[in-house]
Amino acid sequence: MTDGPADDLRRAVERITQGDEGKRGPAARLGTERAWRTIIERLGPRVFALVRSRCGDADLAEEIAQSVFVTVAEKLSSMTDVSGFESWVFTVALNRLRDEMRRRTRHARPSGDLQAVGGASGDPAFAAAPVPPVEPDPRIRDLERAMQELSPSDREIIDLRHIGGLSFQQMADLLGEPIGTLLSRHHRAVARLRASIERTQKGASSDAIP
Amino acid sequence: MQMNPQHSEGGGPVEGPNGDAERHAVQLADLAEGPELRDILRRRTQLLADRAGLVDRLEAASRGSLSPGNLRFPSQRTRSWGRVAAALVAAAIGVALFLWPQSQQQPPIDGAPPALAQAVDVGAGVLVETPSEPVLVSLLLDSDVVEVRSSALESVDDPIDLLRARDASYRKLVSEVQLIALAAQGVR
Numbered sequence: 001m002t003d004g005p006a007d008d009l010r011r012a013v014e015r016i017t018q019g020d021e022g023k024r025g026p027a028a029r030l031g032t033e034r035a036w037r038t039i040i041e042r043l044g045p046r047v048f049a050l051v052r053s054r055c056g057d058a059d060l061a062e063e064i065a066q067s068v069f070v071t072v073a074e075k076l077s078s079m080t081d082v083s084g085f086e087s088w089v090f091t092v093a094l095n096r097l098r099d100e101m102r103r104r105t106r107h108a109r110p111s112g113d114l115q116a117v118g119g120a121s122g123d124p125a126f127a128a129a130p131v132p133p134v135e136p137d138p139r140i141r142d143l144e145r146a147m148q149e150l151s152p153s154d155r156e157i158i159d160l161r162h163i164g165g166l167s168f169q170q171m172a173d174l175l176g177e178p179i180g181t182l183l184s185r186h187h188r189a190v191a192r193l194r195a196s197i198e199r200t201q202k203g204a205s206s207d208a209i210p
Numbered sequence: 211m212q213m214n215p216q217h218s219e220g221g222g223p224v225e226g227p228n229g230d231a232e233r234h235a236v237q238l239a240d241l242a243e244g245p246e247l248r249d250i251l252r253r254r255t256q257l258l259a260d261r262a263g264l265v266d267r268l269e270a271a272s273r274g275s276l277s278p279g280n281l282r283f284p285s286q287r288t289r290s291w292g293r294v295a296a297a298l299v300a301a302a303i304g305v306a307l308f309l310w311p312q313s314q315q316q317p318p319i320d321g322a323p324p325a326l327a328q329a330v331d332v333g334a335g336v337l338v339e340t341p342s343e344p345v346l347v348s349l350l351l352d353s354d355v356v357e358v359r360s361s362a363l364e365s366v367d368d369p370i371d372l373l374r375a376r377d378a379s380y381r382k383l384v385s386e387v388q389l390i391a392l393a394a395q396g397v398r
Contacts, residue, residue: 045264
């Protein structure tokens, strides 16, 4: 059996959480640095992409991602059970995003763009995000449009699965729902996404000049 | 850049008590998505994750906070001593300010705490000489960010302190910065 990214990540987390009892000096430090780099490489882009998808703001997403990894770095060495590490990281990220969205909503003027900060109802971390800049690939444009039409619940499941790259078990840990329920939610969300894309494409073809 | 691992390699271990359930879920998910939709979703994820230098910046921002056991990264000790010195100076200045007549203080900027408003009046980037080293204090009121940078750091662009200013110790750090900046105002 070959090692995959998940194995690299697990080993890196264990390297830091288990530490090097009694070891000091450059070698131990180098090992920790490498392990930390691996964790960032494996999770950083995924956390960033998920938050960016939610808030539609790349700069804010990077700020939140940085904040998340500062928290992870501070608490990682005291973790005793690393099995839920990935779920925990994404939980921290979504909580951080939720706090930021609420803060912005609180500070928004009455005429402000509430929609752009996640909407005034429901979970701000999974409300409809603002439309991203125009993407030249028409398939991506259709997908983005279809994502906007999904309910927050459907978006949540698609984002966690496809942008966060979480397994169903990790999503179950994060959301506190059984795998079967998540699978069903995912199936429905994908069906709606597919239907929405097809509607968009049909509309585009009927609008086309013969 | 490491991209989103998909499906069976997407994250944690598939084996274990729920390994069968996870495998079954992945198979059903694959069927539901189909190769075409999965390809578009993967492409969208790549676009969303595309950010030049992201991994380097995340690592730089967080490495100062990583302290398993007593391992410390090279620049952290210097930074810590700088903070201790800054805190001591701030405490001393705090006593002096307590004795400073209120009439000598300038009127506050609207919406800002009086001490912070005065500090902002000094302007972004104030060099304060502490007993151990000069400390560069920057205040950016509009973005809610308070930066404390030590000129002894390897790079003044090091974002670690900026991040920490937003963290749990935010309030304490802000009060220290206010005091340091006020002291700088007095020096000038």
